[in-house]
Amino acid sequence: MLKERAEREAIEVFARNLEKLLLAAPYGEHWVLAIDPGQRTGCKCVVLDPTGKLIRTAVINLVNGPRALEHAERTLAELLQEFAVAAVAVGNGTHGRETEDFVRQQLERRKPKQPIPVVSVNESGASVYSASDVAREELPDQDVTIRGAVSIGRRLQDPLAELVKIDPQSIGVGQYQHDVNQSLLEQKLGEVVESCVNRVGVELNTASPALLAFVSGIGPKLAKKIVAHRAAKGAFDSRKALLKVPGLGAKTFELAAGFLRVRASKHPLDRSAVHPERYGLVEHMAKDLRVGLVELVGHTDVIRKIDSARYLSADVGEYTLEHLMSELAKPGRDPRASFEAPKFRDDVRTLEDLREGMVLEGRVTNVTAFGAFVDVGVHQDGLVHISALADRFVKDPNEVVGVGDPIRVKVLGVDLDRKRISLSARGVA
Numbered sequence: 001m002l003k004e005r006a007e008r009e010a011i012e013v014f015a016r017n018l019e020k021l022l023l024a025a026p027y028g029e030h031w032v033l034a035i036d037p038g039q040r041t042g043c044k045c046v047v048l049d050p051t052g053k054l055i056r057t058a059v060i061n062l063v064n065g066p067r068a069l070e071h072a073e074r075t076l077a078e079l080l081q082e083f084a085v086a087a088v089a090v091g092n093g094t095h096g097r098e099t100e101d102f103v104r105q106q107l108e109r110r111k112p113k114q115p116i117p118v119v120s121v122n123e124s125g126a127s128v129y130s131a132s133d134v135a136r137e138e139l140p141d142q143d144v145t146i147r148g149a150v151s152i153g154r155r156l157q158d159p160l161a162e163l164v165k166i167d168p169q170s171i172g173v174g175q176y177q178h179d180v181n182q183s184l185l186e187q188k189l190g191e192v193v194e195s196c197v198n199r200v201g202v203e204l205n206t207a208s209p210a211l212l213a214f215v216s217g218i219g220p221k222l223a224k225k226i227v228a229h230r231a232a233k234g235a236f237d238s239r240k241a242l243l244k245v246p247g248l249g250a251k252t253f254e255l256a257a258g259f260l261r262v263r264a265s266k267h268p269l270d271r272s273a274v275h276p277e278r279y280g281l282v283e284h285m286a287k288d289l290r291v292g293l294v295e296l297v298g299h300t301d302v303i304r305k306i307d308s309a310r311y312l313s314a315d316v317g318e319y320t321l322e323h324l325m326s327e328l329a330k331p332g333r334d335p336r337a338s339f340e341a342p343k344f345r346d347d348v349r350t351l352e353d354l355r356e357g358m359v360l361e362g363r364v365t366n367v368t369a370f371g372a373f374v375d376v377g378v379h380q381d382g383l384v385h386i387s388a389l390a391d392r393f394v395k396d397p398n399e400v401v402g403v404g405d406p407i408r409v410k411v412l413g414v415d416l417d418r419k420r421i422s423l424s425a426r427g428v429a
Contacts (some may be wrong), residue, residue: 009369015184015192017173017367018418020067020403022196026158027119030086033079034153035103036123039063044149045075047083050204052154052161054139055083055145062095076106076205080116088116091123095373097349097377116153119156119341120377121272122365125163126151132212134165160336164193165210165338173366199335201273203292204242207236217255220385238265239276247313261332268297272331278324281311282297300329338415342406344377351378351416358411359428364401372401374409374423376405382421384409389425400425 028048034043048054060072064206066367079085087109090100103118124249128134130147139147154162165170168189171423195262197214204226210222222245230236239257242248258275265271269279285306286296296302308321350355354376361376366379372389373381389400401407412422 004181007184009181011188012183013368014173015166015188016398018171018189018192019196019402020367020405021171021173021199022160022163022193022299023313023336023405024159024404025337026160026195027087027156027339029157031084032082032087032089032153032156034089034091034121034149034156036091036126036149036152037093037099038145039095043072043095043099043146044145044422045079046084046146046149047079047155048150048153048157049159050334052150052157054142054146054150057142057149065196073106076103077110080106080110082425085116087156088118089121089153090118090378091126092375093123096379097344101346101349117341120344121152121155122375123148123152123155125166125170126155128170129162129166132165132229133204138208155333156353160196161208161211162212164197165208165381168193187387197411201259201261201332201334204239204260204262205210207231209252215250215256215259222252238263239268246325268293270330273295274324274328274331278316278320281316282324282328285311297328298331303329314375319345342377342405348377349413351380351419351421354378354411354414354421356411356413360411362407362408362409363401364405364407364425367397367403369397372397374407376409376421376423378421380419380421382409382411384423384425388423391426 021206026204031050034046034048036325042059045058046054047059049057056079058075058076061068065372088103090103097286100120105333107114107116107118126148127144129151132146135144135147136152141149142150151162169185194214195218197211198216198265202215209220209223209227212218212226213220215223218226220382225247226242226245233244236242239260241263242257242260243253244248254277258273261272262270269282282296283293289302289305291302303325308325311321312318313427343361345360348360350356360376362376362382364372365375366373371383371385373383375381377413385398386394389397394400407424407425408428409423410428412424414421
């Protein structure tokens with residue numbers, strides 16, 4: 001019984017961490033240059049358009065002498081010149097900090113200077129994705145190293161859309177995940193992924209089959225049919241157009257429609273989380289106010305005039321109306337936080353650079369029952385023990401921190417032989 005209790009708690013820890021990771025702030029639909037750092041085989045560079053489509057690939061080498069460095073500088077300059085790159089994503093693996101420094105130096109030299117952020121991206125599981133069936137289907141003509149770089153760039157653009165393609169156990173945010181009941185773990189993690197996908201919503205015209213498969217009522221087979229129909233017939237111009245997909249009936253449409261968005265639709269509610277079965281109610285509200293749907297949706301001054309009590313019925317309760325009014329005020333809003341790049345110290349790149357007493361900016365990478373692991377930019381996460389997480393007693397680390405949270409920590413000690421870093425968040429302003 002105690003073992004079962006411990007397993008359930010470990011599964012809950014994994015589920016909470018996975019949820020935070022999947023709901024991490026997206027950089028958004030922008031052009032991104034992604035780099036998978038490498039010394040022996042070079043750094044793999046890819047340019048992705050705002051939808052995550054691979055546009056260009058290149059390889060640069062930063063350690064093979066002056067000529068290789070000149071080629072790297074020239075290649076990077078050409079990529080930045082040719083494409084409207086809004087951010088550079090660099091994997092946080094070996095040689096990652098050195099690659100970041102190189103990119104920043106090149107950006108400093110550009111005239112006029114452009115404030116392009118260089119972001120360190122956690123690449124856990126990228127190698128698993130690059131060798132997967134999903135990656136082979138998406139990028140059949142590219143080798144595994146290029147696929148890994150693509151995954152890094154897409155994680156910056158939209159962590160949720162990319163991480164759903166990877167087995168959650170490969171993402172590295174669990175606790176004893178290989179020792180617990182695997183069927184219970186798989187069931188719980190599946191519920192978490194589906195919940196996150198449906199909470200954020202999915203753009204029907206850009207979503208991959210892997211992402212669509214987690215939308216309520218769809219599943220893997222139907223997701224592939226939807227993408228195949230989109231490729232053959234063109235983009236969906238409305239939610240209703242989904243009914244033209246072979247094998248997708250009215251019941252499935254009812255389950256899925258509220259979680260799908262069609263930004264290109266002429267119907268303003270197709271871009272929101274309002275379910276099609278409530279369109280008639282919203283149209284009734286607009287008619288009562290003598291305005292069109294376009295003048296109603298997204299206009300809080302008009303929405304305030306609605307007397308919601310008038311629309312209560314056996315089918316529409318207070319909770320439904322409250323949710324509906326909230327969605328009308330901010331249609332299609334993303335519940336995730338705004339993106340903020342992690343800030344690591346430029347003079348701290350390796351374990352040897354760390355000194356006892358240093359105060360550093362970090363990012364929480366994993367939360368366990370005994371504390372939190374923090375990335376401080378040295379390719380080795382440090383541990384903040386539960387007793388050092390706050391200036392008060394902490395029973396559960398999740399009360400204080402979550403995966404992806406920024407955190408200021410003090411270095412308590414560094415064990416170079418065992419590659420361990422002890423950190424504390426106590427007394428750090």
